[in-house]
Amino acid sequence: MRPNGAAIRYIRRAQMLSLRSLSEQTGLDRGYLSRLERGHIRRAGDNNVLAIAAAMRVPLSAITHEEMT
Incomplete structure (x- = not known):
């Protein structure tokens, strides 16, 4: 998949979610998320x-960035 990093950051910040919290919830490394x-x-x-x-x-x-078909 083609992630939209800017959208991820915008939504995460709008939800007042830290990278650490998102990392804990997803099991993904903070550096990877960044x-x-x-x-x-x-x-x-x-x-x-x-x-x-x-x-x-x-x-x-x-x-x-995926198109819905």
Whole structure:
């Protein structure tokens, strides 16, 4: 999947969720999440993106560049 790092960061901050908290909820490394938000990771595993969406309680389409068909 192609994550939208800017959207992830925006939503996370709007929810007043720290990287540490998101890391704890998803089981993903804080450094990985930070690189994802900054756009350094252009393709992410489906399970990782799904975990982020679930933790932030948003639809997958809110945090990806994927087109819905």
